[in-house]
Amino acid sequence: MRQLLKGNHAVVRGAIAAGCKAYFGYPITPASEIAESASMLFPESGGVFIPAESEIGSIQMLFGAASAGVRAMTASSGPGISLMQEGISYMAGAELPGLIVNIMRAGPGLGNLGVEQGDYFQAVKGGGHGNYRTPVFAPNSVQEMCDLTMHAFDVADRYRNPVVVMADGALGQMMEPVEIPQTAPEEPDKPWAIRGDAATRKNLITSIFLEHHVQEALITKLEDKYREMEEKEVKWEEFQTEDFDIIIIAYGICSRIAREAVEMARAEGMRIGLLRPISLFPFPSKRIRQLAGKAYSILVFELSSGKMVEDVRLAVNGITPVELLRRTGGMMPTSEEIVTVLKTMERECVGNKA
Amino acid sequence: MWEIKHSKPATFYDRFERKSGDTEITHYCPGCGHGVLHKLVAEAIDDFGIQDRAILVGCVGCSIFMYYYMDVGNISSSHGRAPAVATGVKRARPEAIVFCYQGDGDLAAIGGNEILHAANRGEPITVFFVNNGIYGMTGGQMAPTTPLGQKTTTSPRGRTAQVEGPPIRMCELLSTLDGPAYIERVALTDAKHHMRARKAVRKALKNQMEGRGFSFIEVLSACPSNWKVSPKDAIQWVEKNMVPIFPLQVFRDEDKHGATPLCLRHGTSPERKIPAGPKIQESAVRGAIAGGELGEVSMKLAGFGGQGVLFSGLALAEAALREGLQVSWIPSYGPEMRGGTANCHVRISKSPIASPLINRPSSLMVFNQPSLEKFADQVLPGGLLLANSSMVTDIPDLPDIQIVRVPAYEAARDLGNVKAANMIMLGAYLEITRAVAQEAILAAFTDNGMRPNLLKANVAALEAGRRIVSGTRLQNPQLRL
Incomplete structure (x- = not known):
């Protein structure tokens, strides 16, 4: 049965459906509804909710619950996510699963509450210290706020690595119909966890490895995991990519605006396609490279000073021109503005094809 | 009586592996506690x-x-x-x-x-x-x-x-x-x-x-x-x-x-207890969009915070859900958050909705003068402007736009319920567009646990709004967006 939910509420429904048992959080706009909803629903669903003293506390409580082998999560926005980077690094080093939801706002610093995607590098390149990555999933609808939250728990457990779901204030605040799944994949056994019983007494959760070769072995193991993710966990969506001259690459709320722009441009006879990365790490580089080979040019549309565009350029590796359309600070280009940019690009690039 | 214990507690490992070469002692300095x-x-x-x-x-x-x-x-x-x-x-x-x-x-x-x-x-x-x-x-x-x-x-x-x-x-x-x-x-x-x-x-x-x-x-x-x-x-x-x-x-x-x-x-419970969502009644009555008589709705609603603007939009969205339509509702975002207006965007469609954000609405419902000044020129040619004329007194000449004035506060006062102005506006909108059925809105209210006396007051307000604009028809029903 479809119900109308805010994106932030859909995150909590998805988490509970996935068997998440513990939520630790600190309020921050525009993510607070996640904690509010969790405080109501987790205790009713056999779980626990703690209003933590800070985001540092939140992520460390998550570390503890994950060590004890239960599915656990936290959510915040940029300033809070920055405070969590210490804990995320420790979780990656100790190979602990867990979910961190980032409802991005504009930055740096306190910034403002506007819609922005400026936390891209922090999320996809491993935002804390040391050699690690976190898988990052970027929903673009309220349904996906639920579905990708559920998926994130599976990926986190499969690889024993923290996972980020990264959305923005628009996706967090908007309402759309959602179907809450009533079943979810079984949670794997966690023989490595510490449950306070004889079977797990010998286990040790740590991220300190003083011997250099042991530390290097851990990093190699992490790198192997990230390589495997690049093989198996890449997710993206395409729209109108059967024939195109220009392809737009956009994620999150931008992909929705871009989709409208594609519809408008197609109505005017332009051949435009859209690729939406759903996993930002691992990034759909291979597919972008394939499409780039057939495109006259590529337009990256993002709400940052130009971050995902670097990953696109790495993927394209110079074979096709890559343009960037971006706004920051909470400003949002309209679909009409995207079409205007596409027209200019078409004149410049496609005009040259003859 | 006392005895000297020389044994190691069982909770200590037999061998201390920390210091290589000697498995009997810890890494702590002599005299450390x-x-x-x-x-x-x-x-x-x-x-x-x-x-x-x-x-x-x-x-x-x-x-x-x-x-x-x-x-x-x-x-x-x-x-x-x-x-x-x-x-x-x-x-x-x-x-x-x-x-x-x-x-x-x-x-x-x-x-x-x-x-x-x-x-x-x-x-x-x-x-x-x-x-x-x-x-x-x-x-x-x-x-x-x-x-x-x-x-x-x-x-x-x-x-x-x-x-x-x-x-x-x-x-x-x-x-x-x-x-x-x-x-x-x-x-x-x-x-x-x-x-x-x-x-x-x-x-x-x-x-x-x-x-x-x-x-x-x-x-x-x-x-x-x-x-x-x-x-x-x-x-x-x-x-x-x-x-x-x-x-x-x-x-x-x-x-x-x-x-x-x-x-x-x-203790925590190991089994998954997924909370039941609200009961959603499918509406038996279909409005103009579901009935295929009206194109899709892309609407902005704007006014002061506290005027019930967001709630009006939400009521419309919840009703559309019950008519089996695609719908999106999003509150003010970006630069629109400034300047004394609270607003939301509502899209209703029979097909999947690309963007929930609306730059050029087909209809605009304004509750105060600043909202009119901010959004009036965004309305698409042939679109509908529904103004709360109790507060929006200065409406510029807008060719190609169907302008409907609703003295919502006067009407609400007549009902003895000044808080109902937003429902009066919504009633007027429904009467003109028949976008969704009033029954679907009432189903949404009931599903969300609205108390009977409040429900009754809202029905009265919706119907008062309908009466004010009775006979007014949408001039351009097939408007896209």
């Missing part, structure tokens, strides 16, 4: 039969390698965060006996906030706090507990109250909170004080087994290496320099059983 305290804790765990249930959350400092000695579940946490980590563990596994073991730099400096709030929540965990007045592992820097006058590598002229502030007393600080059940400070000096420490350690663990609440034991302990005194003199150093600052006493001893968080008294 950690070894003694480890043994007191290990013996208590043995005697209480809780080795399998025990989970140690270690800290950063000299005792970070405690997991080489303690044969219990071991979690190594980041600097200062052990009480937060332990909170996560205890809430996840209420049957486990969870204890933190932290030094003074770890607990009183970088971890000040985590210990304060774990204590205040009354987390039913046990914290052992080793205070030697100095950062040991990093080589003798000043700690928050360093006595005044003491020279360290970061207070080379001696600590002064004027520059570094006086030493911090954690037991006294935590005693100001209602949360903790048990707080005591002991010292590892002579035999008598060792026995007092032993008793405190046992009580602190026993409290957790019996669910009595948060227990905190501060242990004054020697650091001969960094104090640069002999192990023997270090004991006197504790007595002379630390005990006067940090008095040995019981600060709190209460049974806080009743204050234990509910989830810890009842």
Whole structure:
């Protein structure tokens, strides 16, 4: 049965459906509804909710619950996510699963509450210290706020690595119909966890490895995991990519605006396609490279000073021109503005094809 | 009667692997208090039969390698965060006996906030706090507990109250909170004080087994290496320099059983209980969009905060859901958030909705003058402008736009319900567009638990709005967007 939910509420429904048992959080706009909803629903669903003293506390409580082998999560926005980077690094080093939801706002610093995607590098390149990555999933609808939250728990457990779901204030605040799944994949056994019983007494959760070769072995193991993710966990969506001259690459709320722009441009006879990365790490580089080979040019549309565009350029590796359309600070280009940019690009690039 | 025990507690590993070459001794310096305290804790765990249930959350400092000695579940946490980590563990596994073991730099400096709030929540965990007045592992820097006058590598002229502030007393600080059940400070000096420490350690663990609440034991302990005194003199150093600052006493001893968080008294439930969502009644009556008589709706609603603007839009969206339509609702975003208006965008369509954001609405419902001035020229040619003429008095000449004035406040006053202006506007909108059926809106209200008297008032307001614009028809029903 479809119900109308805010994106932030859909995150909590998805988490509970996935068997998440513990939520630790600190309020921050525009993510607070996640904690509010969790405080109501987790205790009713056999779980626990703690209003933590800070985001540092939140992520460390998550570390503890994950060590004890239960599915656990936290959510915040940029300033809070920055405070969590210490804990995320420790979780990656100790190979602990867990979910961190980032409802991005504009930055740096306190910034403002506007819609922005400026936390891209922090999320996809491993935002804390040391050699690690976190898988990052970027929903673009309220349904996906639920579905990708559920998926994130599976990926986190499969690889024993923290996972980020990264959305923005628009996706967090908007309402759309959602179907809450009533079943979810079984949670794997966690023989490595510490449950306070004889079977797990010998286990040790740590991220300190003083011997250099042991530390290097851990990093190699992490790198192997990230390589495997690049093989198996890449997710993206395409729209109108059967024939195109220009392809737009956009994620999150931008992909929705871009989709409208594609519809408008197609109505005017332009051949435009859209690729939406759903996993930002691992990034759909291979597919972008394939499409780039057939495109006259590529337009990256993002709400940052130009971050995902670097990953696109790495993927394209110079074979096709890559343009960037971006706004920051909470400003949002309209679909009409995207079409205007596409027209200019078409004149410049496609005009040259003859 | 007494006997000398030479045996190792079973909670210690047989071999200490930390120091290569010698598996009998720890990595601690001669005269350090950690070894003694480890043994007191290990013996208590043995005697209480809780080795399998025990989970140690270690800290950063000299005792970070405690997991080489303690044969219990071991979690190594980041600097200062052990009480937060332990909170996560205890809430996840209420049957486990969870204890933190932290030094003074770890607990009183970088971890000040985590210990304060774990204590205040009354987390039913046990914290052992080793205070030697100095950062040991990093080589003798000043700690928050360093006595005044003491020279360290970061207070080379001696600590002064004027520059570094006086030493911090954690037991006294935590005693100001209602949360903790048990707080005591002991010292590892002579035999008598060792026995007092032993008793405190046992009580602190026993409290957790019996669910009595948060227990905190501060242990004054020697650091001969960094104090640069002999192990023997270090004991006197504790007595002379630390005990006067940090008095040995019981600060709190209460049974806080009743204050234990509910989830810890009842435990978490392993099965998945997915909360039932609201009951959604499919509407039997279809409005103009579902009936195919009207193109899709892309609408902005704007007014002051408190005028019920967002609620009107939401009612429309909920109704569309019940008619089986695609729908999106989004409150003000970006630069639109400024300038005295609260607004939302509503899209309703039979096909999937690309963007929930609307730059050029096909209809605009404005509740106040600033909203009109802000959004009027965005309305698509052929679109509809519905204005609350009680507040929107100055409407410019807008060719190609169908303008409908609704004196919503006057009408609401007539109903004796000034809060109903938003429903009057919505009623007028429904009458003109028939976009969704009124029955679908009422179904949404009922599903969301609206009280009968409020429901009745809203129905009256919707119908009053309909009457005001009765006979007005949409001039351009097939408008896209």
